[in-house]
Amino acid sequence: MTASKRVVHVISHTHWDREWYMPYEAHHVKLIETMDTLLDTFENDPEFRSFYLDGQTIILDDYLQVYPEKREIIARLCDEGKLSLGPWYILQDEFLTSSEANVRNLQIGHNDARKFGPISKLGYFPDSFGNMGQAAQLLRQAGIDTAVFGRGVKATGFNNRVEDTAGLESPYSELIWQAPDGSSVLGILFANWYNNGMEIPVDPALAKPYWEHRLARAEQYASTPHLLLMNGCDHQPIQTNLSEALRVARELFPDYEFIHSNFDDYKQALHADKPSSLSLTQGELRGQKTDGWYSLVNTASARVYIKQLNQRNQTLLEKIAEPLSTLAYQLGKTYPHGLLQYAWKTLMQNHPHDSICGCSVDEVYQEMKTRFAKSMEVGKALISESATFIAEKVDTTPFASFGPDAAPLIVFNTSGYEGSSVVTTEVEWSHRYFDQSENPVAIAKQVGDRTFAEGYLVDADGKRVAFSAEDLGVRFGYDLPKDKFRQPYMARALRLTFETGSLPSMGYGSFAWIPSRAGDSIESTAKESLITGDWTLENRHLRLSVEADGSYSLYDKNSRQLFLDLGHYENVGDIGNEYIFKQPISDVALTTKGSRPEIRIVEDTPFRAAIEIVHRLAIPAGADDRLDGEIRTMVEFRERKAGRSDELVPLLIVTRLSLDREGKGVHAHARIENQSKDHRLRVLLPTDIMADTHFADSIFEVAQRKNIPEKEWENPSNCQHMQAFIDVHDDLRGFTVAGKGLNEYEVLQDGRSTIALTLLRAVGELGDWGVFQTPEAQCLGTNEAEWLLLPYAGEAERFEAYREAYRYPVPLTVIGASVHEGELPPVHDFLKWNGEQLAFSSLKVNEERGDRMARWYNLSSSDIHLALHPDASTGAYISTILEDNSQDLVSNTIEVAPYKIITIGLPSISK
Structure with a gap:
């Protein structure tokens, strides 16, 4: 250590949970009070040097919403270095928000902070419930070399209050944190939490023991003479007498230098004095060397319905609205930067850790559902406009030969991966527009008299396509033209379901409904079926057989591997809280094994077949009467006897299992009518794969995790996070389970490597520091869950399974069109790429330069070549997650290093 004195860096802050144990607006009122006090303190105390705004710019959005006239004061304080702003928009949960949501969070945080002054270049994760493995790479790409975090590295005691160094992953608060690609940052653990310098006494009699304790704890874990004391906590009011408190400290402890510091100065001092022997910690920080109770992973299953809404919203924006807006922009349409940012911001207001984790009071989730709806309505409007714009440029004249009533459909795939899907959409034809002087009833009859619901479907080559149809009759609709008043109409409508065949990875295919006319004869087609037995479905890839108790087996024809006993349901009690699952002592799991459900075929078409399984279980109505008293008197969950x-x-x-004709996996959908409280429901999927590790989709990586926890782990449950899927495999046999908004799984130590996927967890209290009842977290009523089962031939085939898993949650977009000439062919791919073991992440437009920005990441430990079609790669350059213009030009073949996140800038011809 080079300094002659130990330097005590006191950093003022308040950790601002936007909503948590109170609804948003109640917290909002407290924020206004806090910010007013902060501004007054800056004004009246010249020794009050700085304040850290919790790493999130939304605090200023919320404050200036009430006091917009104070914007100039805020900007001046930022310019003077007194207020430190960014780098995030919100403090998210890293595992429950998507890869692209984490990137948008940094992008928007940087852009908003830049409007006020310098950006805080600090990877701030004070209270994340574990940290993503690729954090160091994301931060480095954003020009950030230091991260601070409060969880994930072994510590002892509640909220990481460390009392000894035995068995720690690092003997110091400081360590080197490395991402899978080799990027690293200086990591700083809040070993004594982010409140170890709060409420510093002014009275010397109180200040002396305060500082003796706090300094000893900070010194115990500091690798340099620089000691970090965080002057604040959750929603902590400003310490307005801090300057006086520091003067008292200097008098009491002259051997220390006390400064009212900031993170810029503190990290600069750390980098200058840090030893060369700091411990190296790699990848995810998930608290695996703790006792396992306070890793808080069970927030992944609290209020599953919120996670499902989030998955739909994220997918809508990053995998449909942005790509379609980019494709339309490429053809000359203005890119809707402002509306997309508004939609993202509205979505991300649901991403703070206490919000998306499901560990807040009920009022929070009532407002979150509204935010999801607002964001998705904007996204849907942008999707419709972009798809319509593109469809108008598609040449649909090949359908003209089928007559004047042909109704073209343009089907967009924006997942980034080629593939076939079964799509359901509605088609209208024979539109009759009307005004207020006309009788809508007569017009509806006119349309009904001249149209029929019969007809057939053709693809772009004019070939018949198998379909199923539901007659929707004549219905009302309207257009909203850009140049005149709204246009109501009546039209004939039909709901069509059909298989698309292979669609381009970032493009579309064309189809047309050919309605029959009076006297037409419809050519019949031979009946085909995927049903090969009473309860057996089969295509060229798979065979699914349902057993009498509702479980099922799955045979993979490629690998010749058979998976047995899939799909039993397991129900257990839960006397924990929104943060932590706790099964009652001596509770025995109830399962559907050996039951006698109703089983029936519910769909039989040439392109898809489905089986429905109806289980009726009798389960306890809830916990016994002891739980209510234990909650009210704050009995710690581990001590509960209920x-x-x-x-x-x-x-x-009610489970529906379906198999598509070209499907490589089995689709599962469960409708759960829940009348019980205090319990957990999982579906059990034995893999019979003997492996020590498994793989889970996470943030810009498929993380490899151990099946057996560390020796320090005491929690009987070893649940973990996933984004899109969980995978277990060996050299010959593999099994991937993908979900839609199902973020919690466990690989059981049952000798069969069973994947237990959590579908529902019902609890009645928030947990943490007080008593907050959460009756809506019991999730009573109808709940739904969807997942995909993908067997495959082991290690060599796993990346193909991952592509199917990534494609699975991205719905196709279908837009109706007219028969017209166009500059685009009936089938087209806008972004052709190849790269085995690469995952596609996003396609959007940079606001500053107008370039298209496409992102991939390498899932493997090998160098992989990303090959772009020459038409798409002219002038391409390598960028970063912040989309800077590096001008490092590349050819149409780019080498992507192991586990690297790569963003390619593609200049647009429409600029």
């Missing part, structure tokens, strides 16, 4: 009630109520689970 069991499950003797009263039984029905649990109805």
